[in-house]
Amino acid sequence: MLAIILFKQPLTVKVITSIIEIEKAMFLSEIKNLFSSLFITAIASVFFLPTASLAAKPIRVILDQDGAFEDYYALLVLSLASSQDSPPINLIGVTTAPVGESYCKDSNGYPDLKKAFLGNFSLEEGTIDGITQKVLSLAKYNKAKIYSGCDEQTAVIDVPEQADNFGNPIPGSRRTPIKVQLPFGGKPTLEPCLFHKEFVFSERDIVCWNELNKTFRDESLKYVLPVAQKVLNDFKLLELDLIETKKKASEFLADSMCEAYRNHKPLTIIAVGPVTNLARAYVKIERNPKKYGCPDKIKLGDLSSVVSTRFMGGAWDENKSDNFDKNRNYRLNEAFPVWTVGNVYFQDGEHVFGQHHLPFPGTNFSDIQTGEHKKVFNSLNNAEVNFWLDALAMNKVLNSGIPVSIVPLNATDFARLQGFGERIKNNPSSCATAPAQFIQKLQFANNPAPGVFVFDTLFFWDTLAATSVWNNFVNFEDFNDLEITTLKNGDPNTLTGQLPAKELFRRDIGNLFRLRRVNNPVKMGLSVNPAQGDPNFKTTIQNLVFDLVCTSSK
Numbered sequence: 333m334l335a336i337i338l339f340k341q342p343l344t345v346k347v348i349t350s351i352i353e354i355e356k357a358m359f360l361s362e363i364k365n366l367f368s369s370l371f372i373t374a375i376a377s378v379f380f381l382p383t384a385s386l387a388a389k390p391i392r393v394i395l396d397q398d399g400a401f402e403d404y405y406a407l408l409v410l411s412l413a414s415s416q417d418s419p420p421i422n423l424i425g426v427t428t429a430p431v432g433e434s435y436c437k438d439s440n441g442y443p444d445l446k447k448a449f450l451g452n453f454s455l456e457e458g459t460i461d462g463i464t465q466k467v468l469s470l471a472k473y474n475k476a477k478i479y480s481g482c483d484e485q486t487a488v489i490d491v492p493e494q495a496d497n498f499g500n501p502i503p504g505s506r507r508t509p510i511k512v513q514l515p516f517g518g519k520p521t522l523e524p525c526l527f528h529k530e531f532v533f534s535e536r537d538i539v540c541w542n543e544l545n546k547t548f549r550d551e552s553l554k555y556v557l558p559v560a561q562k563v564l565n566d567f568k569l570l571e572l573d574l575i576e577t578k579k580k581a582s583e584f585l586a587d588s589m590c591e592a593y594r595n596h597k598p599l600t601i602i603a604v605g606p607v608t609n610l611a612r613a614y615v616k617i618e619r620n621p622k623k624y625g626c627p628d629k630i631k632l633g634d635l636s637s638v639v640s641t642r643f644m645g646g647a648w649d650e651n652k653s654d655n656f657d658k659n660r661n662y663r664l665n666e667a668f669p670v671w672t673v674g675n676v677y678f679q680d681g682e683h684v685f686g687q688h689h690l691p692f693p694g695t696n697f698s699d700i701q702t703g704e705h706k707k708v709f710n711s712l713n714n715a716e717v718n719f720w721l722d723a724l725a726m727n728k729v730l731n732s733g734i735p736v737s738i739v740p741l742n743a744t745d746f747a748r749l750q751g752f753g754e755r756i757k758n759n760p761s762s763c764a765t766a767p768a769q770f771i772q773k774l775q776f777a778n779n780p781a782p783g784v785f786v787f788d789t790l791f792f793w794d795t796l797a798a799t800s801v802w803n804n805f806v807n808f809e810d811f812n813d814l815e816i817t818t819l820k821n822g823d824p825n826t827l828t829g830q831l832p833a834k835e836l837f838r839r840d841i842g843n844l845f846r847l848r849r850v851n852n853p854v855k856m857g858l859s860v861n862p863a864q865g866d867p868n869f870k871t872t873i874q875n876l877v878f879d880l881v882c883t884s885s886k
Contacts, residue, residue, distance in 0.1 A: 388418070390414070390419045390420060390421055390422035391420065391421050391422065391598070391600055391801055391802055392422050392424055392592070392597060392598060392599050392600065393410065393421055393422065393423055393424065393599070393600045393601070393602055393798075393801060394423075394424060394425045394426070394427060394584075394585065394588060394599070394600075394601050394602070395407060395410055395423060395425075395426050395427070395602050395604070395798065396426075396427040396428075396429060396581070396585075396601060396602065396603040396604070396605065396607070396609050396610060397426065397427075397428060397429065397460075397464070397603075397604050397605055397794065398428070398429035398431070398432030398433050398434050398460070398604070398605025398606060398718075399428065399429070399432065399433045399434045399435070399460035399463065399464070399552050399556075399605075400432070400433040400544075400548070400551070400552070400605070400794075401551055401552065401555060401556050401774060401778075401787060402749075402787075402790065402791070402792065402793055402794050402795065403433075403604055403605065403794050404463070404464075404467045404556060404560075404770075404774075405771060405792065405794070405795050405877065406602075406604055406794035406795045406797070406798040407426065407464065407467055407468065408467060408470070408471055408767045408770070408771070408880075408881060409795055409798060409799060409876075409877055409880055409881075410423045410602075410798055411423055411468055411471040411473035411476065412471050412473075412767060412880040412881065413799075413802075413880060414473065414475065414476075415471070415472075415473060420802040421801065421802050422475075423473070423475065423476045424475070424476055424588070425476050425477055425478075425479060425584055425588065426464055426468070426476050426477070426478050426479070427478075427479045427480075427481060427581035427582075427584060427585060427609050428460045428461050428464055428478065428479070428480050428481050428482065428581060428609075429460070429481050429581075429605045429606055429608055429609060430480075430481040430482050430483070430484065430485075430513040430514075430608055430609075431513055431515050431542045431543050431606050431608055431721055431722055432543060432544055432605040432606045432718070432721055432722075433460075433543075433544045433548050433549055433551070433552060433605070434459075434460040434481075434482070434513070434543070434549075434605075435458055435459050435460055435549065435552065435553065436459055436460070436480075436482030436483060436513050437455045437456060437459050437482065437483075438455070438511055439482070439483075439486065439510075439511050439512060439513050440510045440511060440512050440513075440525060440538045440540055446458075446553065449550055449553035449554050450553060451558075453557060453558075453561070457557065457561075458552075458553055458557060459480075459482065460480075460482070460552070461478055461480045461482065461575050462557075462575075463552060463556055463557050463560060464478050464574075465478055465571060465572065465573075465574050465575055466557070466560040466561060466564060466571060467556075467560055467770070468572060468574055469564060469569055469570070469571045469572045469574075470560065470563055470564065470567075470569065470766040470767055470770050471766075471767055472569065472572075472766075473572075474572050474574065476574070477574055477575070477576040477584075478574050478575045478576060479576050479579055479580060479581040479583070479584040479585075480575070480576075480577075480580065480581055481580065481581035481582065481608060481609045481612075482513060483513070484580045484581070484582060484612065485513070485514040485518060485612075486511055486512060486513055486514060487511070487512055487514055487519045487522065488509055488510070488511050488512075489509070489510065489512055489519075489522075489525060490507035490508065490509050491507060491508050491509075491510055491525045491526060491527060491538055492505045492506075492507055492526065492527075493505050493506045493507065493508060493527045494506075494527075495526050508527070508538075510525065510538055512525060512540050512542075513542070513543075514542070515542040515606070515608055515721070515722040515724065515725065516608050516611045516612065516722050516724045516725035516728065517724040517725075521724060522540070522542060525538055525539065525540035526538070526539060527539075542721055542722065543721070544717065544721070551778065554778075555774060555777040555778055555787075556774065559770060559773045559774045559777055560770060562773065563766050563769050563770045563773065564766070566766075566769065567766045567769075569766060581609040581612075581613075582609050582610075582612035582613040582616055583613075583616065583624070585601065585609060585610060585613035586613040586616040586617050586624040587624050587625060589601075589613065589617065589624075589626075589635055589639050590617065590621070590624045590625035590626035590635075591625055592635075592638045592639055593626060593630075593634070593635050593637070593638050593639070594625055594626070596638060597638065598638050598639075598640075599638060599639050599640075600639075600640050600641070600642060600801055601639070601640075601641045601642070602641075602642045602643075602797060602798050602801065603641065603642070603643045603644070603645075604643075604644040604645075604718070604793070604794035604797055604798070605644075605718055605721075606718055606719075606721040606722035606725060606726075607643065607645075607722065607725045607726055607728075607729050608722045608725045610641065610725070610729055611722075611724070611725035611726075611728040611729055612725075614632055614728060614729065614732050614734075615728075617630070617632060617635075618632060631733065632732045632733050632734055633732070633733025633734065634733075635733075635734055636733060636734050636735055636853070639734055639735075640734070640735045640736075640737070641729065641734060641735065641736050641737070642736075642737045642738075642739065642797055642798075642800070642801060643718070643729075643736065643737070643738050643739065643797065644718060644739050644740075644744065644793050644794050644796070644797035645716055645717075645718030645719045645726070645738065645739075645740065646716050646718070646719050646738055646740040646741070646856075647716045647740045647741040647742060648740055648742050648856065648858055716740065716741055730852055730854065731852055732852060733852060733853075734852075735852075735853040735854075735855075736852060736853065736854045736855070737800075737808055737854075737855045737856075737857070738811070738854065738855070738856040738857065739796055739797040739800055739806055739857050740856060740857070740858070741793075742857075742858040742859070743796065743806050743857045743858060743859060743860050744791050744792070744793040744796050744797075745791065746859075746860045746862075746868060746869040746870070746873075747791050747792035747793070747795070747796040747860070747869060747870070747873045748790075748791055748792070748868075748870045749775070749787065749788060749789075749790050749791055749792055750788055750789060750870070751788070751874075752771070752775060752788070752874050752877070752878075753771065753772050753774075753775025753776055753785070753787075753788055754775075754788075755874065755878065756768050756769075756771060756772040756775075756878070756881075756882065757772055759882065762882045762883070763878075763881070763882040765881060765882060765883075767880075767881040768881040768882045771877075771881060774787060775787050775788050776788070792873050792874075792877070795873065795877060796860075796873060799873070799876055799877075800857065803876065804861050805860055805861055805869075805872070805873070806857030806859075806860055806861070807857055807858065807859045807860065807861060808855040808856065808857045809855060809856065809857075809858070810853075810854070810855055811854045811855060811856040860872075863875070
């Protein structure tokens with residue numbers, strides 16, 4: 333503008349020179365401003381990332397699982413989602429639980445009777461670590477090592493071959509020494525192990541009460557292991573070498589949490605079984621933080637700035653009336669209890685794990701009872717199994733100060749597996765992948781009667797907990813007043829025989845009650861968010877899993 337005004341005047345050499353100098357100065361000023369602006373923008377892009385960029389970063393997760401059939405679906409989903417071009421999640425490790433549905437090599441999970449299930453498989457292949465490795469190999473995912481919780485705390489105990497209903501050895505009974513995996517509280521909290529005959533099996537077997545019973549534990553050997561191996565063979569996939577033998581699960585968890593704190597890298601730990609490994613990791617950090625890379629004198633609560641946890645477990649029983657009889661006595665160890673939201677109860681001398689353990693259609697229930705009863709302990713009639721198996725560990729993590737999000741049975745009851753195997757079968761072209769074929773074959777493998785497929789009647793329990801980390805699947809609300817306790821029941825000489833019904837009820841292990849006993853950030857998801865047009869959420873969760881397993885690389 334200045335140049336235009338000047339050019340309207342008679343031009344002289346002096347005027348022209350002045351014009352050139354002014355234009356030169358303006359040009360240099362503009363160039364300087366331009367580069368300054370670019371430099372500031374570049375700096376800002378490094379140090380002040382927009383919210384969208386932060387949100388796009390994959391969520392770093394560790395999966396802690398106990399080897400149930402559906403745990404492996406969650407494992408597949410996490411590994412396949414982590415393999416996408418723009419992954420929402422980054423699975424950095426897998427830890428395996430020592431209690432629950434796990435089998436650990438040379439522990440009580442492998443008496444001679446187990447050889448019938450192992451067949452040609454080795455002891456190592458039949459462990460939870462071995463099966464986990466096969467399933468990760470199906471997804472061709474090699475970015476997560478497997479860290480075992482087995483054999484960190486064990487004990488050799490003498491198991492009485494004959495005992496009464498309360499686990500007391502019958503005088504003169506022979507004893508067999510076996511190696512057992514201990515829960516978080518160690519040997520003092522281990523209920524006695526017995527030789528026992530489950531009502532759907534004819535063989536006697538060693539059963540320890542910190543683990544799922546034989547029926548469930550054998551599912552992994554009978555169905556998951558051979559199906560995973562068959563699919564590996566069918567697709568000519570090499571089994572990856574992923575098991576880390578030099579570091580235990582709790583050590584890896586402790587190292588990972590301290591590394592996250594040190595480098596300000598958020599980490600989410602997803603536990604879909606008993607939380608034994610995580611509780612042990614917390615104790616390790618408390619006792620020797622520097623050993624695992626944390627600052628000296630750090631408190632567990634300090635890790636909450638970068639570490640969060642998500643659990644599948646527990647149940648919120650809103651209908652308390654169904655736990656009391658007409659005389660207002662607590663329904664403890666009744667023969668046929670009123671069904672509640674939990675999935676562990678005591679039935680006719682047996683601890684029964686929900687509807688899965690009930691007789692199949694047409695079966696005469698009285699004909700399959702053996703008369704050999706488990707010791708009455710540690711469970712009322714509506715406890716949830718993941719929290720029930722190692723309640724002391726759950727109590728530890730609930731009081732750690734590290735944020736907890738719980739996906740209980742209330743939410744997972746909407747995530748049905750029904751029809752999912754058939755859907756994969758009906759889409760052969762898009763589902764000709766190893767992960768999809770593994771799920772399809774496994775869905776139909778547990779077939780105890782014509783037309784009865786047990787797994788197809790169950791739920792995406794653990795998959796919902798895992799996928800809720802990066803999907804708005806679960807409605808969470810604050811529940812920072814919970815309590816988990818462990819106690820014995822049934823024996824009038826134990827604690828429960830001395831408690832009034834109301835106190836007994838509120839201490840029901842595995843269920844969650846508002847007791848104002850946990851000073852910890854806790855959120856619990858009691859309901860789900862189905863996609864538009866899906867009234868019951870079943871299609872929502874199945875669509876996500878279908879898209880992952882049926883579009884993975886062949």
